[in-house]
Amino acid sequence: MSSLLLKGVRPYGEEPTDLLVQDGLIAEGTDADEVVDATGLIALPGFIDLHTHLREPGREDTETIATGSAAAALGGYTAVFAMANTDPVADNAVIVEHVWRRGREVGLVDVYPVGAVTVGLAGERLAELGTMANSQAQVRMFSDDGHCVADPLLMRRALEYSTALDVVIAQHAEEPRLTVGAQAHEGERAARLGLAGWPAAAEEAIIARDCLLARQTGARLHVCHVSTAGAAELLRWAKAQGITVSAEVTPHHLLLDDERLGTFDPVNKVNPPLRTAADAKVLREALAEGVLDCVATDHAPHAAQDKDCEWAAARPGMLGLQTALSVVVATMVEPGLLDWRGVARVMSERPAQIAGLTDQGRPIAVGEPANLTLVDPAARWTVRGGELASIAANTPYEGMELPGRVVTTLLRGKVTAHDGKARS
Numbered sequence: 001m002s003s004l005l006l007k008g009v010r011p012y013g014e015e016p017t018d019l020l021v022q023d024g025l026i027a028e029g030t031d032a033d034e035v036v037d038a039t040g041l042i043a044l045p046g047f048i049d050l051h052t053h054l055r056e057p058g059r060e061d062t063e064t065i066a067t068g069s070a071a072a073a074l075g076g077y078t079a080v081f082a083m084a085n086t087d088p089v090a091d092n093a094v095i096v097e098h099v100w101r102r103g104r105e106v107g108l109v110d111v112y113p114v115g116a117v118t119v120g121l122a123g124e125r126l127a128e129l130g131t132m133a134n135s136q137a138q139v140r141m142f143s144d145d146g147h148c149v150a151d152p153l154l155m156r157r158a159l160e161y162s163t164a165l166d167v168v169i170a171q172h173a174e175e176p177r178l179t180v181g182a183q184a185h186e187g188e189r190a191a192r193l194g195l196a197g198w199p200a201a202a203e204e205a206i207i208a209r210d211c212l213l214a215r216q217t218g219a220r221l222h223v224c225h226v227s228t229a230g231a232a233e234l235l236r237w238a239k240a241q242g243i244t245v246s247a248e249v250t251p252h253h254l255l256l257d258d259e260r261l262g263t264f265d266p267v268n269k270v271n272p273p274l275r276t277a278a279d280a281k282v283l284r285e286a287l288a289e290g291v292l293d294c295v296a297t298d299h300a301p302h303a304a305q306d307k308d309c310e311w312a313a314a315r316p317g318m319l320g321l322q323t324a325l326s327v328v329v330a331t332m333v334e335p336g337l338l339d340w341r342g343v344a345r346v347m348s349e350r351p352a353q354i355a356g357l358t359d360q361g362r363p364i365a366v367g368e369p370a371n372l373t374l375v376d377p378a379a380r381w382t383v384r385g386g387e388l389a390s391i392a393a394n395t396p397y398e399g400m401e402l403p404g405r406v407v408t409t410l411l412r413g414k415v416t417a418h419d420g421k422a423r424s
């Protein structure tokens with residue numbers, strides 16, 4: 001394997017140095033086959049997304065493991081967790097092994113399948129968590145994402161099993177009885193536009209309940225896409241009690257709010273919905289503080305016909321992999337809420353710890369795996385959905401100029417993306 005010298009790179013935004021990458025590792029020395037001028041670029045540990053929808057199998061017209069992997073590499077990611085709400089559902093060893101193997105074949109990013117908690121995501125019977133955990137895919141995270149595991153007894157059982165398997169249960173917190181027909185955040189804006197409301201309490205009630213179940217069972221609970229100020233308050237309480245709960249926030253819930261509803265453009269429809277500007281502010285502060293552990297994209301590609309239609313008929317979800325870093329720079333770095341060490345923490349280190357990855361989210365140091373993202377902090381770029389690597393183009397940032405750009409991504413020393421092109 002060839003060696004690469006990154007000259008003048010700034011690890012975590014600190015003093016410039018030369019980084020040698022050899023045989024997939026960060027190595028000592030300066031003798032390399034290839035020298036790259038990385039002056040001004042910041043080196044971070046490769047990003048890890050705990051929440052990606054890749055749509056294979058079933059909706060390969062919107063995203064495949066190959067196109068989603070390219071989007072991930074271009075976004076600076078070296079590992080992604082592919083949610084189970086595919087068709088067929090990833091609720092058995094055959095499907096999770098397919099996703100895992102296909103990710104390996106594509107080779108742009110480590111694709112870790114998330115297994116479903118219940119058979120068919122139906123919320124009635126537990127899936128065979130143990131078989132998926134012990135399969136070749138070694139599933140370490142389970143979620144019915146897209147649906148909430150609403151039955152408290154089933155959730156309790158899932159948490160109990162998870163402790164024996166040492167896996168994480170990631171919950172899409174939405175009390176379904178409170179969100180029947182819901183279209184937008186329940187508040188003044190939705191009321192004025194005549195859109196049925198999705199109340200904050202539907203999210204918070206499940207988070208509170210599941211934190212109590214996690215305390216009871218000693219299990220590790222992860223909360224998906226936290227979107228309300230009240231949810232952050234509950235998580236702060238739970239962590240203070242010593243409950244083993246972690247939580248993610250999406251880039252869109254950090255940046256956008258329900259003012260977007262005024263356009264009636266379903267590109268802004270997402271689950272959970274865009275909340276108020278006051279919620280977004282609290283989420284940014286909670287992420288800076290560590291009450292929210294990490295950023296996860298909830299990258300959710302949808303076909304044009306499922307988005308360019310009337311609001312009520314449109315599917316919820318937004319692309320996120322290629323814009324996540326820039327949104328984190330805009331919402332967290334530029335306002336001084338996080339430095340680059342903090343970005344490494346929320347985009348790489350904490351996600352690796354939550355998912356139990358031992359070869360990702362590692363320090364940038366000699367002997368460590370060369371899973372790296374090089375970022376140009378001074379760059380600005382304009383988002384164009386049609387130019388993103390995903391098959392779908394449903395980005396809420398269309399035409400927006402965003403700060404910070406991923407220049408190069410390395411997976412075990414191999415360049416997987418450079419200057420806007422993915423390389424397998």
Ligand SMILES: NC(=O)N[C@@H](CC(=O)O)C(=O)O
Nearest residue numbers: 053145146270271300316317
């Ligand atoms: N976030 C979304 O709005 N949609 C997700 C499902 C989910 O994350 O709940 C999807 O699969 O499209």
Ligand SMILES: [Zn+2]
Nearest residue numbers: 145146172224
């Ligand atoms: Zn969800």
Ligand SMILES: [Zn+2]
Nearest residue numbers: 083145146298
């Ligand atoms: Zn999701």
